[in-house]
Amino acid sequence: MKIVFQYxxxxxxxxxxxxxLKETPEANIGGPEGLKGRVxxxxxxxxxxxxxxxPKATTSFSSKEEIGAIMNxxxxxxxxxxxxxxxxxxxxxxxIENIFKENSIAPYFKTYRDTxxxxxxxxxxxxxxxxxxxxxxxxxxxxxxxxxDHIGRIKEDNGDAIANGANDNASGTTTVLELARYxxxxxxxxxxxxxxxxxxxxxxxxxxxxxxxxxKEQNLNLYAMLNFEMVGVPLADKDYFMYITGYxxxxxxxxxxxxxxxxxxxxxxxxxxxxxxxxxxxxxxHTEFGVPSQTYCTFDFTNFDHYHKVGDEVELMDYDxxxxxxxxxxxxLKGILNAAEREIKxx
Numbered sequence: 001m002k003i004v005f006q007y008x009x010x011x012x013x014x015x016x017x018x019x020x021l022k023e024t025p026e027a028n029i030g031g032p033e034g035l036k037g038r039v040x041x042x043x044x045x046x047x048x049x050x051x052x053x054x055p056k057a058t059t060s061f062s063s064k065e066e067i068g069a070i071m072n073x074x075x076x077x078x079x080x081x082x083x084x085x086x087x088x089x090x091x092x093x094x095x096i097e098n099i100f101k102e103n104s105i106a107p108y109f110k111t112y113r114d115t116x117x118x119x120x121x122x123x124x125x126x127x128x129x130x131x132x133x134x135x136x137x138x139x140x141x142x143x144x145x146x147x148x149d150h151i152g153r154i155k156e157d158n159g160d161a162i163a164n165g166a167n168d169n170a171s172g173t174t175t176v177l178e179l180a181r182y183x184x185x186x187x188x189x190x191x192x193x194x195x196x197x198x199x200x201x202x203x204x205x206x207x208x209x210x211x212x213x214x215x216k217e218q219n220l221n222l223y224a225m226l227n228f229e230m231v232g233v234p235l236a237d238k239d240y241f242m243y244i245t246g247y248x249x250x251x252x253x254x255x256x257x258x259x260x261x262x263x264x265x266x267x268x269x270x271x272x273x274x275x276x277x278x279x280x281x282x283x284x285x286h287t288e289f290g291v292p293s294q295t296y297c298t299f300d301f302t303n304f305d306h307y308h309k310v311g312d313e314v315e316l317m318d319y320d321x322x323x324x325x326x327x328x329x330x331x332x333l334k335g336i337l338n339a340a341e342r343e344i345k346x347x
Contacts, residue, residue, distance in 0.1 A: 059327050059331065060327060061182050061327055061330060062182075062327055064320050064322075064323050066323070067322045067323050068314075068319050070099075070170075070178070071166065071170055071232075071314050071317060071319070071322075072314055073095055074173060074174065075165060075166035075314045075317075077162050077164065079091055080152060080153060081153055081164055082149050082170075083149065083150065083151060083152025084202070084203055084207075085120070085121035085122060088152070089123070089149055092148055093113065093148075096177065097112045097113075097126065099177050100112055100126070100128040104130070105128035105129065105180050105184050106128060106131075107127070108127040108128055108129040112127060113126065114126070116200060117210055118200075118209065118210050119203060123200050125196060125197060125207045125210065126148070126196070126197040127194065127195070127196050127197075128194070128195045129194050130180075130183055130189060132193075133190055137191045139192075139221055140191045140192065140221050140223045141191065141192045141193070141221060142192070142193055142194070142336065143196055143215075143222065144176055144193055144194070144195055144226050144228075145176065145208070145225065145226070145228070145281055145282075146172030146173045146176045146198070146227060147172070147198040147201030147207060148169065148198065148199065149200055149203075149207070150164070150169070150170075151163045151165065151202050154308075154309075156310075157310045158310075160310040162310060163309065163310055164312055164313055164314070165312055166313055166314045166316065166317050167230050167232035167299065167304055167312050167317065168230050168312060169201070169228075171232035171322060172228035173197055174322065175231055175322065175326055176196075176197060177197075178326045179326060179330070182326070183333075188334060188337075189334075190337060191223065193337065194215075198211065198281050201280070201281055205284055207281070208284040208285065209284040212284040212285045212289070222291050223291060224292045225291070225293035225294075226282075227280055227282040228295070228296050229280045229296070229299075230297050231299075231321075231322060232299075232304075232318065232321075234298055234318060235298050236302050238300070240265060240266025241263070241264050241265070241266075241298075241328060242264060243265065243266050243267060243271055243298075243300070244256075245271050245280065245282065245294055245295040246277035246282075247267045247268070247271070248347065249277065249292075249346055250292045250345060251344060251345055251347070252265070253265040253266070253267070255344050258335070259336075260332065264328055268300055270301050274301075276295070277295075282294050291346075292345065296325075296329070298325070
């Protein structure tokens with residue numbers, strides 16, 4: 001009964017806020033023909049369109065209550081650590097599907113479940129799509145992703161054997177679901193968005209390898225893959241809010257920061273030292289498509305001591321910080337999704 005009650009409560013909290021956009025309405029985006037009173041060059045039009053489409057403001061869309069409604073379910077003991085192919089992760093998949101449905105995110109394939117071809121027992125990614133609003137730009141796709149699996153039950157420690165995976169990676173999954181809630185209701189994206197929650201990341205990035213290969217075989221016109229991993233606690237003693245893996249490989253940090261009023265994205269030397277670029281679900285998209293594919297993260301090896309341990313619990317997560325991750329990222333994604341030309345480029 002506990003799982004049923006907790007699941008229903010989480011859905012109720014999310015459903016009540018599914019259409020609650022706390023931003024002021026956007027200005028009409030008209031391009032050059034919408035700018036009255038003077039003739040503008042194409043370069044000026046692009047810059048003005050960029051400013052209108054993604055104003056440098058931090059939305060207050062997400063809150064700690066909405067974050068908590070998702071996190072408290074995904075990292076609960078009832079899900080038994082969300083091991084790939086388990087009953088626990090199947091409950092997480094049902095939960096994700098309901099959020100997609102409630103927020104106008106359609107299945108990308110025939111259903112939301114994309115069964116992995118490279119893993120046994122049966123496991124599946126959860127894949128949804130929100131079509132872009134622009135007749136031309138909607139043919140370009142941005143994947144926004146995170147892995148929703150974890151490592152399940154492990155060696156008992158202090159009477160606890162469930163590795164709940166709150167930071168790794170219920171936090172990234174929650175971020176993606178909140179972004180799906182925002183864009184699903186705002187419908188402000190000119191480019192199309194694929195929201196992908198991956199299984200079997202902990203088995204060797206198998207979920208993202210499967211999906212990247214499958215989308216490549218479809219000749220998907222992929223612009224970028226933006227991944228979220230371990231964003232449950234704030235960085236320690238840094239002058240930036242988040243870092244990206246593969247920082248030096250592209251101008252993603254510069255593009256991201258151009259849509260904010262702060263130093264949002266910085267360089268973490270440890271991320272390069274430990275080659276984190278190749279250790280999360282962005283990497284298979286990099287290898288298959290050769291397009292900018294990187295991970296946003298706030299785990300810096302000093303601010304969280306429970307990686308792959310039973311201590312990775314929701315009690316240690318900072319829900320206010322997680323809400324800021326969502327809120328600060330929304331203007332960045334709006335800018336990337338709505339820019340007239342592809343801004344993010346590999347060096």
